[in-house]
Amino acid sequence: MSTTPDWRGAAVSTDETPTQEAASLKRLLLLKAQSRELMGELLRPHRRLMGWIALVVLLENAARLSVPYLVKEGIDRGIPPIVDGQGSRTLLTIVGVLLMAVLVQAVTRQVFLSLSGKIGQQMLLTLRRRVFSHFHRLSPAFHEEYTSGRVISRQTSDMEAIDELLEGGFDGLVTAALTLVGTSILLLVLDFKLGLVALCCAPALWLLTRWFRVESAKAYRRTRETVAVVIVHFVETINGMRAVQAFRREGRNQAIFDAVNDDYRQANVRAFWLVGTFMPGIKLIGNVTMAVVLIYGAKLAFDGEVTVGVLAAFLLYLRQFFEPMQEISQF
Numbered sequence: 271m272s273t274t275p276d277w278r279g280a281a282v283s284t285d286e287t288p289t290q291e292a293a294s295l296k297r298l299l300l301l302k303a304q305s306r307e308l309m310g311e312l313l314r315p316h317r318r319l320m321g322w323i324a325l326v327v328l329l330e331n332a333a334r335l336s337v338p339y340l341v342k343e344g345i346d347r348g349i350p351p352i353v354d355g356q357g358s359r360t361l362l363t364i365v366g367v368l369l370m371a372v373l374v375q376a377v378t379r380q381v382f383l384s385l386s387g388k389i390g391q392q393m394l395l396t397l398r399r400r401v402f403s404h405f406h407r408l409s410p411a412f413h414e415e416y417t418s419g420r421v422i423s424r425q426t427s428d429m430e431a432i433d434e435l436l437e438g439g440f441d442g443l444v445t446a447a448l449t450l451v452g453t454s455i456l457l458l459v460l461d462f463k464l465g466l467v468a469l470c471c472a473p474a475l476w477l478l479t480r481w482f483r484v485e486s487a488k489a490y491r492r493t494r495e496t497v498a499v500v501i502v503h504f505v506e507t508i509n510g511m512r513a514v515q516a517f518r519r520e521g522r523n524q525a526i527f528d529a530v531n532d533d534y535r536q537a538n539v540r541a542f543w544l545v546g547t548f549m550p551g552i553k554l555i556g557n558v559t560m561a562v563v564l565i566y567g568a569k570l571a572f573d574g575e576v577t578v579g580v581l582a583a584f585l586l587y588l589r590q591f592f593e594p595m596q597e598i599s600q601f
Contacts, residue, residue, distance in 0.1 A: 312393045312396060312397065313389075313393070316389045316392070316393075319385060319388075319389060320389070322385065323382060323385050323386060323389075326378045326381050326382045326385070327378075327382060327444055327445070327448070328448070329374060329378045330374075330375055330378035330379055330382060330445075331445060331448040331449065331452065332452075333371045333372070333374040333375040333378065334371075334375050334449075334590070335449070335452045335453065335456065335587075335590070336371045337368065337371055337372070337586070338456075338582075338583040338586035338587050338590070339456065339460075339583055340364055340367060340368040340371065341368070341579070341582055341583060341586060342460070342577075342579035342580055342582060342583035343364050343579065344361055344364045344365065344368070344579070345577070345578055345579035345582055346577045346578070346579035346580070347360055347364070347579075348360045348361030348362075348363075348364050348365075349361065390433070394429065394432065394433055397429070397432070398425065398429065401425060402425075405421060422501060422505050426501070445594060446594030446595070447594075449590055449591070449593070449594050450591065450594065453587050453588075453590055453591045454469060454591070456587055457469065457584065457587055457588075457591075460580050460583060460584065460587075461570070461575075461576050461580055461584070463570070463575075464563065464566065464567055464570060464576060464580075464581075464584060465584075467562060467563060467566050468559060468563050468584060468588055468591075470559075470562075471555050471556075471558070471559040474555055475552070475555055475595065478548065478551050478552065478555070479548075479595055482544060482547075482548040485544050486541070486544050486545075486548075489537065489540050489541040489544055490541065492537040492540065492541075493534070493537040493538055493541055495537075496530065496533045496534040496536075496537045497534055499530045499533070499534070500527075500530050500531055500534050503523075503526060503527055503530055504527065507523050507527070552592055552595050553592075555592070556588065556589075556591075556592035559588060559592075560585060560588050560589075563584055563585065563588060564581070564585065567580075567581040567584060568581070
């Protein structure tokens with residue numbers, strides 16, 4: 271019995287033997303290496319601008335991380351002189367520095383978005399040109415097997431995914447990494463014992479993030495595969511509408527579309543479920559950690575080992591610490 275190519279024009283997931291799984295893993299690693307090489311080629315013309323962006327990101331994160339520390343200084347050094355009747359000069363000075371830090375953060379953020387957007391759109395322009403030119407160089411035999419729907423999927427859905435990565439992915443990763451490292455160091459510098467208590471959440475945080483990173487990667491690939499199949503079937507049906515109507519395949523094509531559309535829905539439901547599990551889990555760990563730090567910090571403050579300003583800075587830094595976990599988990 272002869273076999274015919276699948277109507278979807280895409281690879282169909284089937285049960286794989288161990289040999290096939292090894293081959294798939296090898297191919298996946300090769301694709302990752304090629305993707306990194308391609309990304310390097312696209313970024314190479316913008317190396318100087320990337321250096322400026324790195325400097326801007328460092329300034330932005332330094333300004334953002336300074337805010338809780340300045341709050342601590344305002345509480346510990348700005349308020350006591352007012353209570354003692356010595357005036358508010360110290361507090362006003364700290365508030366002025368705080369406003370400068372916020373202004374630097376806003377300006378550097380605007381500069382970063384402008385420069386990164388310029389680089390990202392230039393990379394997408396180059397990539398679209400390369401894909402379009404590459405399709406022209408392929409043989410007619412390739413185009414007979416590689417349907418037009420898949421071509422459109424490459425130029426629309428996949429390009430949109432890359433655009434989302436360039437728009438916010440790298441920014442989120444760099445900011446998250448700097449925030450986690452910087453916050454951890456500052457917590458230990460402010461008070462070593464309280465810092466260790468705050469960082470006790472790291473094992474649970476690592477396990478949850480690792481689980482989400484693995485599962486979300488599978489879910490993301492599944493959503494990309496299913497949306498590509500939807501686009502392929504829709505485009506092929508529209509392009510072949512004359513034949514569809516001539517052979518009375520409207521009902522069959524509708525049934526096929528309903529099936530692939532439902533696959534796409536299920537893939538998205540799975541992705542949303544993962545996010546709906548991961549984010550509350552992060553918030554739960556964060557809130558429990560903050561509660562423990564608040565209780566232990568209040569005891570230390572009562573015993574005179576830490577100041578109220580240090581405790582306030584700890585709570586603010588912990589809030590910053592847990593915010594970027596979703597960005598980190600994507601990479």
